[in-house]
Amino acid sequence: MLETTLAAIRPPDAEAMTAARDLQGRLTKPAGSLGALEELSVRLAGLAGTCPPPLPEPAAVAVFAGDHGVHAQRVTPWPQEVTAQMVANFLAGGAVVNAFARQAGASVTVVDVGVATPLPTDPDASDPDAAGPDAEGPGGPGAPRLIVAKVRPGTRDLTVTAALTRDEARAAVETGIAVAGRLVDAGAGILLTGDMGIGNTTPAAALIAAFTGVDAAEVTGRGTGVDDETYQHKIDVVRAALRRHAPDPADPLGVLAAVGGLEHAALAGFVLGAAARRVPVLLDGVIAVSAALAAAAFASDAVAAMVAGHRSAEPGAGVALRHLGLDPLIDLGLRLGEGTGALLALPVVTGAVRVLHEVATFDSAGVAEK
Ligand SMILES: Cc1cc2ncn([C@H]3O[C@H](COP(=O)(O)O)[C@@H](O)[C@H]3O)c2cc1C
Numbered sequence: 247m248l249e250t251t252l253a254a255i256r257p258p259d260a261e262a263m264t265a266a267r268d269l270q271g272r273l274t275k276p277a278g279s280l281g282a283l284e285e286l287s288v289r290l291a292g293l294a295g296t297c298p299p300p301l302p303e304p305a306a307v308a309v310f311a312g313d314h315g316v317h318a319q320r321v322t323p324w325p326q327e328v329t330a331q332m333v334a335n336f337l338a339g340g341a342v343v344n345a346f347a348r349q350a351g352a353s354v355t356v357v358d359v360g361v362a363t364p365l366p367t368d369p370d371a372s373d374p375d376a377a378g379p380d381a382e383g384p385g386g387p388g389a390p391r392l393i394v395a396k397v398r399p400g401t402r403d404l405t406v407t408a409a410l411t412r413d414e415a416r417a418a419v420e421t422g423i424a425v426a427g428r429l430v431d432a433g434a435g436i437l438l439t440g441d442m443g444i445g446n447t448t449p450a451a452a453l454i455a456a457f458t459g460v461d462a463a464e465v466t467g468r469g470t471g472v473d474d475e476t477y478q479h480k481i482d483v484v485r486a487a488l489r490r491h492a493p494d495p496a497d498p499l500g501v502l503a504a505v506g507g508l509e510h511a512a513l514a515g516f517v518l519g520a521a522a523r524r525v526p527v528l529l530d531g532v533i534a535v536s537a538a539l540a541a542a543a544f545a546s547d548a549v550a551a552m553v554a555g556h557r558s559a560e561p562g563a564g565v566a567l568r569h570l571g572l573d574p575l576i577d578l579g580l581r582l583g584e585g586t587g588a589l590l591a592l593p594v595v596t597g598a599v600r601v602l603h604e605v606a607t608f609d610s611a612g613v614a615e616k
């Protein structure tokens with residue numbers, strides 16, 4: 247499934263991009279006055295292969311959840327059980343991602359790709375084919391849904407051994423591809439990335455260092471908010487992992503297996519799945535952009551499907567976005583994850599496309615040009 251997905255990822259359509267640029271120049275506004283939204287609308291036309299591109303509706307956020315063996319190295323002050331407890335909170339609708347999803351009119355699908363603590367799961371929810379914005383979850387229509395696709399209960403400690411085998415990393419990537427495919431099949435016009443996994447900013451930093459070559463100290467952040475001593479230790483942990491595994495950035499599956507996480511690998515697949523279906527994928531914070539680097543290493547044309555929702559306060563996020571050549575839409579100092587920054591950026595993306603659908607041209611409105 248990975249290989250067929252990669253083979254389906256194509257460059258953007260130059261003709262549709264030219265048409266969108268031309269249309270932007272004829273709309274009743276000074277040229278360039280919508281700033282970054284104009285280039286975004288051109289990129290989305292190129293992705294869709296048509297001008298105007300479809301409105302990015304409905305929106306579907308997938309929150310991939312997993313645990314981390316590196317938790318044993320005390321890189322985060324939070325107990326590992328919080329991952330499973332937050333999954334329960336997502337399903338009950340009580341997390342920040344739920345509040346923002348309700349505001350944005352987006353569906354929430356939680357994917358257990360590797361939570362270590364057992365979850366009280368609905369057996370009916372364990373089928374990835376059950377995912378879809380219009381499928382009815384246990385809480386009724388519109389309620390968050392759970393997909394159980396657990397590859398293993400958490401990764402191994404990457405300071406001791408590879409976090410995952412290549413087969414496990416591939417299984418997680420393919421889960422992400424499958425979830426993207428099911429959400430698009432069910433009608434989603436845009437996919438949003440979300441993550442939950444106590445300790446997951448440590449593998450995110452290691453992935454960013456591995457793919458960009460930037461030093462561990464520059465890409466490692468404080469995550470949920472570690473103290474100075476833990477922060478120094480966290481940098482050492484990332485550096486030690488890179489030294490031990492010497493991951494090859496040209497081998498994204500190998501990098502994900504050595505120093506990644508199950509949610510990072512699944513998110514890489516989710517991005518690839520969106521790109522293969524030519525549907526935009528709105529990236530959230532540092533975990534999402536670390537996974538996006540892996541997706542770009544698998545298929546450089548996948549970048550055409552990516553929209554950077556925001557710039558996380560984690561330093562690695564800015565490094566990764568620069569490497570991908572993406573400018574974040576908003577920069578609010580968020581450092582939560584879950585998909586929250588992507589959801590806040592969603593109206594900006596919709597606005598960029600809506601302009602091409604609804605705004606009159608100088609000709610049609612009889613407005614004089616300069
Ligand atoms: C209550 C709570 C809710 C969260 N929602 C997202 N995260 C975020 O913080 C975690 C990563 O930070 P670190 O690497 O420092 O552990 C991830 O679970 C991420 O999704 C949360 C963290 C907590 C504690």
Ligand SMILES: O=C(O)c1cccnc1
Pocket residue numbers: 447469470530531532533534558559560563580581582583584
């Ligand atoms: O940028 C993020 O997504 C992030 C930052 C800190 C902790 N968890 C997630």
